[in-house]
Amino acid sequence: MADAATLPVLDLNVLIAMYGDDSAETITLALSGFRREATHYVQQLQNAGQHNIRTDSARKDHAPTDTALADMARLCHSLKSMCGLVGAAKLMQLCMTLEQAARQQDLTTLQNELLKLAEVWPELLSQLNLTLLQHGYPDV
Amino acid sequence: MCNILFIDDDAFILSAYQRMLRGSVYQAFYLQQPAQLWQQAYLTSLTIVLADQQMPGITGTELLLQLQQSHPAIKRVLISGDLTLAITQLAPELTLDAALPKPCSKAALLDCLQRLSGELTATT
Numbered sequence: 001m002a003d004a005a006t007l008p009v010l011d012l013n014v015l016i017a018m019y020g021d022d023s024a025e026t027i028t029l030a031l032s033g034f035r036r037e038a039t040h041y042v043q044q045l046q047n048a049g050q051h052n053i054r055t056d057s058a059r060k061d062h063a064p065t066d067t068a069l070a071d072m073a074r075l076c077h078s079l080k081s082m083c084g085l086v087g088a089a090k091l092m093q094l095c096m097t098l099e100q101a102a103r104q105q106d107l108t109t110l111q112n113e114l115l116k117l118a119e120v121w122p123e124l125l126s127q128l129n130l131t132l133l134q135h136g137y138p139d140v
Numbered sequence: 141m142c143n144i145l146f147i148d149d150d151a152f153i154l155s156a157y158q159r160m161l162r163g164s165v166y167q168a169f170y171l172q173q174p175a176q177l178w179q180q181a182y183l184t185s186l187t188i189v190l191a192d193q194q195m196p197g198i199t200g201t202e203l204l205l206q207l208q209q210s211h212p213a214i215k216r217v218l219i220s221g222d223l224t225l226a227i228t229q230l231a232p233e234l235t236l237d238a239a240l241p242k243p244c245s246k247a248a249l250l251d252c253l254q255r256l257s258g259e260l261t262a263t264t
Contacts, residue, residue: 021159029159074196077222078150080221084243
């Protein structure tokens with residue numbers, strides 16, 4: 001598994017290769033759609049982390065249910081594919097780790113990796129906004 | 141004309157396929173709710189169905205097996221973020237015509253569709 005620190009936040013070459021198109025129209029369509037959908041997924045992941053995935057003593061009696069972990073794995077799986085389409089490599093890597101931890105019910109890894117989401121997502125969002133602006137997308 | 145259908149609960153992924161097939165020779169349909177497949181008027185006109193493996197309520201392989209039993213002439217393609225796992229979990233009676241990784245590129249998608257539609261042309 002690649003070291004997340006060395007991965008690009010957003011690699012447009014991946015997007016261009018996946019869509020087979022380097023036009024500004026396709027780039028802005030893909031990135032604006034990704035930004036909208038990924039925001040929704042990240043919010044759900046963060047909510048799940050706050051309400052279900054806590055290993056501290058205050059929540060020891062409230063272990064996440066199998067359903068909560070399955071939901072988290074499903075969210076990460078979907079977000080991972082979306083990241084792969086647009087070249088959001090760092091978030092994709094994080095989603096892979098989170099999905100695996102959720103499937104293995106590894107709560108410690110899950111909690112630690114969810115904390116990284118609070119760094120990785122704003123960094124990606126900033127890069128998305130910048131790239132959209134550079135390609136003439138008006139609504140940034 | 142080759143009519144194809146993509147089934148995926150993720151709207152963003154469906155919009156990506158739509159973009160990739162813009163200007164192609166394929167008449168494509170897109171469905172977010174797999175359970176609605178059987179109510180679609182275009183169902184009998186389809187030549188290829190591509191289904192995502194991980195969907196709420198039903199997996200792609202379950203759906204493709206139902207399709208194989210009800211409409212065996214329609215070609216079946218599974219799309220999965222974890223193809224190795226999905227293929228090991230296939231029902232033994234399900235026959236796939238192809239499998240694609242998720243996400244898949246425009247080049248891989250068109251290559252698959254051309255191969256399958258070419259097979260159709262060759263056998264009809």
